[in-house]
Amino acid sequence: MVKKLLKIRDVMERTACSRTAIYEKMKHGAFPKQIKLGERAVAWMESDIDAWIEQQQRASV
Numbered sequence: 001m002v003k004k005l006l007k008i009r010d011v012m013e014r015t016a017c018s019r020t021a022i023y024e025k026m027k028h029g030a031f032p033k034q035i036k037l038g039e040r041a042v043a044w045m046e047s048d049i050d051a052w053i054e055q056q057q058r059a060s061v
Contacts, residue, residue, distance in 0.1 A: 003045060003046070003047065004045075004046040005035065005037075005043035005044065005045065005046065006043055006044045006045075006046050006049055007043055008022070008042070011044050011049055014049055014053065015049065015052070015053065031052060032044055032045070032048035032049060032051075032052055
């Protein structure tokens with residue numbers, strides 16, 4: 001299985017959350033942590049974002 005990384009714009013599009021909301025949720029432990037790729041580059045594991053979306057869907061039922 002190929003592990004894919006998502007940049008912030010992809011995460012924002014998939015989750016319908018703003019950049020500010022994503023970082024605020026991360027601060028409170030309610031959103032997956034990013035992976036540092038370099039000095040000024042981060043990304044999120046696609047599988048972590050997919051799991052978070054599924055969790056949100058289950059919680060809304």
